[in-house]
Amino acid sequence: MASRQFEPPSGTRDFLAGALRTREHVFAQIRGVFERYGFEPLQTPAFERLETLTGKYGDEGDKLIFKILRRGEHEATGEADLALRYDMTVPLARVVAGYGSRLPTPYKRYAMGPVWRADRPGRGRFREFAQCDVDVVGSASPLADAEVVCALTDALDAVGLREYRVLVNSRQALSGLLDVYGVPVELGGGVLITLDKLDKLSPDKVAAELVDARSLAPDIAQALVGDLTAPDAVDRMQTALKDSEAGRAGLEEIGRLLELASPKVGEDRITFTPSLVRGLDYYTGVIFEVVAEGMPGSIASGGRYDGLISALGGPDVPACGGSLGVERIIGLLGDDEGAAHRIDVAATVIAEDTASEVMGFAARLRDAGLRTEVYLAASRKLAKQLKWAADRKARFALIYGASDKEAGVITVRDMDSGEQSEVPADELAAYLTGRCAPSR
Amino acid sequence: MASRQFEPPSGTRDFLAGALRTREHVFAQIRGVFERYGFEPLQTPAFERLETLTGKYGDEGDKLIFKILRRGEHEATGEADLALRYDMTVPLARVVAGYGSRLPTPYKRYAMGPVWRADRPGRGRFREFAQCDVDVVGSASPLADAEVVCALTDALDAVGLREYRVLVNSRQALSGLLDVYGVPVELGGGVLITLDKLDKLSPDKVAAELVDARSLAPDIAQALVGDLTAPDAVDRMQTALKDSEAGRAGLEEIGRLLELASPKVGEDRITFTPSLVRGLDYYTGVIFEVVAEGMPGSIASGGRYDGLISALGGPDVPACGGSLGVERIIGLLGDDEGAAHRIDVAATVIAEDTASEVMGFAARLRDAGLRTEVYLAASRKLAKQLKWAADRKARFALIYGASDKEAGVITVRDMDSGEQSEVPADELAAYLTGRCAPSR
Known part of the structure; x- marks a missing residue:
């Protein structure tokens, strides 16, 4: 109480x-x-x-x-x-x-x-x-x-x-x-x-x-x-x-x-x-x-x-x-909880040494007008971070691991369908703005 | 003081x-x-x-x-x-x-x-x-x-x-x-x-x-x-x-x-x-x-x-x-006085018996997103009302007299150039929205 x-x-x-x-x-x-x-x-x-x-x-x-x-x-x-x-x-x-x-x-x-x-x-x-x-x-x-x-x-x-x-x-x-x-x-x-x-x-x-x-x-x-x-x-x-x-x-x-x-x-x-x-x-x-x-x-x-x-x-x-x-x-x-204000992109941070790059991806998406959050808690476990992305009602999650970095791509997970796509870093903003409804 | x-x-x-x-x-x-x-x-x-x-x-x-x-x-x-x-x-x-x-x-x-x-x-x-x-x-x-x-x-x-x-x-x-x-x-x-x-x-x-x-x-x-x-x-x-x-x-x-x-x-x-x-x-x-x-x-x-x-x-x-x-x-x-928030249309009312129609024109223009004011003071003199339109920094003024009514048109005055055009009533909103910058 x-x-x-x-x-x-x-x-x-x-x-x-x-x-x-x-x-x-x-x-x-x-x-x-x-x-x-x-x-x-x-x-x-x-x-x-x-x-x-x-x-x-x-x-x-x-x-x-x-x-x-x-x-x-x-x-x-x-x-x-x-x-x-x-x-x-x-x-x-x-x-x-x-x-x-x-x-x-x-x-x-x-x-x-x-x-x-x-x-x-x-x-x-x-x-x-x-x-x-x-x-x-x-x-x-x-x-x-x-x-x-x-x-x-x-x-x-x-x-x-x-x-x-x-x-x-x-x-x-x-x-x-x-x-x-x-x-x-x-x-x-x-x-x-x-x-x-x-x-x-x-x-x-x-x-x-x-x-x-x-x-x-x-x-x-x-x-x-x-x-x-x-x-x-x-x-x-x-x-x-x-x-x-x-x-x-x-x-x-x-x-x-x-x-x-x-x-x-x-x-x-x-x-x-x-x-x-x-x-x-x-x-x-x-x-x-x-x-x-x-x-x-x-x-x-x-x-x-x-x-x-x-x-x-x-x-x-x-x-x-x-x-x-x-x-x-x-x-x-009544209250406008939920769908109308879901966030567009939840950016996970699964390794400490890629955090700075993830911040950079988030910055570019925000500049493109997408409502983007970066995972701020301590865990580096992907499953826990995807749970957070779902709780925040994100439309997409970003995953950026060692293999992604090596290949120059970001893994984009559609949080509705669960499908994942590898998107080249310089195409990320265009890829996501095309798929997110304008949030404003 | x-x-x-x-x-x-x-x-x-x-x-x-x-x-x-x-x-x-x-x-x-x-x-x-x-x-x-x-x-x-x-x-x-x-x-x-x-x-x-x-x-x-x-x-x-x-x-x-x-x-x-x-x-x-x-x-x-x-x-x-x-x-x-x-x-x-x-x-x-x-x-x-x-x-x-x-x-x-x-x-x-x-x-x-x-x-x-x-x-x-x-x-x-x-x-x-x-x-x-x-x-x-x-x-x-x-x-x-x-x-x-x-x-x-x-x-x-x-x-x-x-x-x-x-x-x-x-x-x-x-x-x-x-x-x-x-x-x-x-x-x-x-x-x-x-x-x-x-x-x-x-x-x-x-x-x-x-x-x-x-x-x-x-x-x-x-x-x-x-x-x-x-x-x-x-x-x-x-x-x-x-x-x-x-x-x-x-x-x-x-x-x-x-x-x-x-x-x-x-x-x-x-x-x-x-x-x-x-x-x-x-x-x-x-x-x-x-x-x-x-x-x-x-x-x-x-x-x-x-x-x-x-x-x-x-x-x-x-x-x-x-x-x-x-x-x-x-x-x-600093303050944003002036140009950025000028009104789009100032509607004059030069005869008591056309006031209701003028209100109707204003309603249509507002529905089309134009910032429109109707003259609310007592004078029915056009010169005085055009002075008001200028004070309000209106982009256009509407004039609707007996001859306009007879011809089924509204006289639209460009307040910047002083030019006047006769516009058919049912084309008024399209005519003006095309000429006014989006105010929002």
């Missing part, structure tokens, strides 16, 4: 080769898509000044910030002055504020990397996990919203997740909805939080919560939940919202997003979904979630949040963006 | 697109080399349990560890329980201890990523900086030492640094040297620390420090420094060390490393350097540094440290490894 002292800290993970390659492959695919859209990468430090982060994530969020103790003589105060990055958005706001006009306008950036939250660790919930965001800062155009939706869904396509649907709504439409149904303004926020549970709870339970916890009149609660969950909810909303200015504006921005994103996403995969709320209260315009069959929750989400950058300390600029649920996506894909 | 509150914390950096692309290009080149050698990637968490790190880096090192405050009700104690990664070696020792036989034998791993040290920030010295290590754990073979040297120098070649020399020595040779020159054993450590300054101070100053600070007899200090800095130092050492058992073992391991690494590194680029010491006292066998003309200090270094993994909490296994000075290397290469 391994001692707990050798495990990574609670809620964190060591990524060994197989899992790490899967992760990096996913990140590379996503990065490729974002680059094709002209988003620019941004990498900010792992920690920020504590005051940059506090007060930005609500009381609950503040408790989950990892704080870094002052150093040197100040350590004894027990005070913190730095804190680990909690998300990618607050650092973005700081960068937009600090760099100003030195950034392109609009500033389209993507950020991929770890964030840290002192949440209770659980299944699929970590204290160090990757976030993957795209944002457009400085554009109020519906084209920007559409680009965000297209970039995120294109990234899902790129990592092989194609069975998804994009649910679209608008904060303006929701605000019009509350107005039309006569929900008092001061109850609006709480009502939306409860309505957000329509994807998890039955309509009856949601209606009951609206009455019990949100003080809504029973008839209003029933009408609201009934209309939102009706088979013809979209039609009912389109009719109802016509009576509200916010409602009409919301319907228009939803319509525009559907029109602009459909050519890429596909008309059947993107739909107005009146019951979509999204809990976070900083959204101001269109909101969206990407859901996939058989998976609870969303695999991507986002929206327009025109006031957020200034609320986080940046300038007052319109902005929209979204995130991929990249840890969930990686979890769906 | 930008307010300091928007700067990243002291000693850390924001990496915007240009600088970040340079960094990632360097990392990718290095990674490619390490993979060809069969090193496997390992990524450990940003933080470790505090007790995993404390006491591993000496008193000075302990003061530079960033400590993370306990959370929740424990925050008020002002105590820390976690700490940011200080190097890549202690996490490696933990992983080797924890995973044991589930790792390949030997375990050849590379690690690239940030570490954090609360050093006083200065020119080229950061509190968050990247380390890039290769290590072979579980092999006592000189082949392993040679592979480490070859992998690191190969990586330097890959990033375009080719004017370097590899200086080689051995801790056993140094220990034999002290023995032969009659340095009392208890003074040995201090004497080596002073001898390590021979690359910075004059021989006289080093000899004086040996007498004043290390209590060495003046004649011994003179002889030692004189022989180590003589033009024929290698010959003098080879003669002197023959009289010591450790000295002979040291000469042998140096000779073996030179023999095994020379085919790859080149005989003229790797030399026995008797005055090379390397300050860190955990080395047990060969040591090396890679130096480049005109640069103070080293751009890569390492050696064999058979006792280190167990001293750091891991099992008692032989090991060797080395690091690339990757921040220095990146500093030498």
